[in-house]
Amino acid sequence: MSKATMNINFMGARKPLGILSVLLVIASVALLVTRGLNLGLDFTGGTTVVVKSPVDVELSQARADLAESGFSDAVVQHYGSPKEVNIRVAPKEGDDADTIGHDVYAALKLHNEDLELLKVEFVGPQVGDELRDESGTAMLLALGLMMLYVWFRFSNKFGVATVVALFHDVIIVLGLFSLVQWPFDLTVLAAVLALIGYSLNDSIVVADRIREDFRNSRQNDPTQIINNAVNATFSRTINTSLTTLLVLVALYFFGGEVMRAFSEALLVGIAVGTYSSIYVVSNILFMMNVSKEDFLIPEPEEIDEMP
Template sequence: MNIFGNTNYDITGKRKIAMLFSSILIITAIVAIFIRGFNFGLDFTGGTVIVVHFDEAVELEDVRTQLSDANYGDAVVKNFGSSRDIEITLPPIEEFTETATESPDSPQTGTDEAKLSNVILDILQEYDASARISKADFVGSQVGDELVEKGSLALLYAIFGILIYVTIRFEWRFSLGAIAALVHDVIIVSGVFAIWQVEFDLTVLAALLAVIGYSLNDTIVVFDRIRENFLSGRKADTETIINTSINQTLARTVVTSLTTMLVLFALYFFGGDLINSFAFALIVGVMVGTYSSIFVASTATMALGVSREDLIPVAKEGGNLDHIP
């Protein structure tokens, strides 16, 4: 049952308004990316993340003050799942100068990162003796730079592969329309992260790749219906056929997006800090992807001049006489 009934919205008729709206969003996103930049997480910048557990709830401001007094004022302190667990992020260190006094029985190892985590623990135990480290991770700055490079290449490879796939399955105008929608989605989602300075880590990069796949799936459904309507022999003009096709798939597009959003909101509110950025990226991506599959992909394809003739193989003149000697 189609809960939307037999819709007949003039979607293609609003394409100029949609293109203006998309242009404003893209320009805003690009300006934000260049001016504000991304709040890269540890995966990309390198550094040390230490998760400390306390027996009782602690005040983050007290912990920040304790670390600042010990010359670690650049540490980022936030709760990690509960008020009794905190996550401390420290920038990369080139040379580590130990600020705590070591005893002969100290468990510290010879590496700077291990020493750093133990020094931080010593500082926090002066504030609360129940403090203990539950996790400590270190990523070198060189590894972070490599991840940025490989992550960018992954996005480019995905878009290039989609370009080839859609060209083979449909027609080159459809492929460019699909790519326009995907680039539109990635830029806007990235811009949202730049504007609100949400932490950008590897999970967000994975979310961007997932957004590309989700948006493409919606776009392919619409393109399939456009092709069917083109080949069905209807004599309507291109704009009418594309508008009809979008309306015929509108219920499926919207219902799929709404059910996906229910899961993503559950992940965002109840999944914890570890997947918070991932869920946020997907929430924004699904909303933008749904919009682009309705207004951007098909509109871009129509602007490139696609027509029924482009999808019908050209009949070879006299081809039905080839069997005659």
């Protein structure tokens, strides 16, 4: 369907979807407060061990072997290939950080003598706390800079609407991670920061068209103007989202465990971001009583040079 013939009444569903967005944000905040995030070792500290076997490693068997040796809470994942395994063990009081990695390796080697130790890394709790604090600061800084950019490029109302949409996307993604307790580490944080950029870009495309339609359209009904603008940009939005989703689906299925959390965060984030670019931004604009006067270009004042 061409842009000229597309005439979907997007704004007809804006009120119920606006209520849905509010409920999702409230539920996400409640989950973050009550359950929190399942922080990975990047933030909590702990030991990471990478081993390699000449044959494929069964993760269930590796977990059972570690449980027999007292590492029942270890996180075991394939690392790039079925022959390589990444084991992460959270820190415990009384454990020797210098030996715990080799103890994990020894527990696995009991059942696989050909196992090779590739890497042992330890992240102390203090380093994890610093990473967590700095990561939160980076996220807030990114949101703040985005707000300033939109504020100066468009108008105060668009600045508020776009930043609300960004917070909406980030909070819902974090709420989902809290609900299902997916591990939240630096890789996921990178995905959230990428989501902020993606969501902002999509919102700017829609906002730019809305601004131009308000300036050039002879209509005075904000609902119809925004509806026309969304219809005009909808095919571009869908094409961008689908091509990005294809890459993320490939990463999810073929990128291994290392990229799975990254792709999960962005898969959810892109779906939420595409939705918010249309409905969250428009709902906020309507709440602030957007009108044609908000986008009129002021005419330069004539200066009488005569004495």
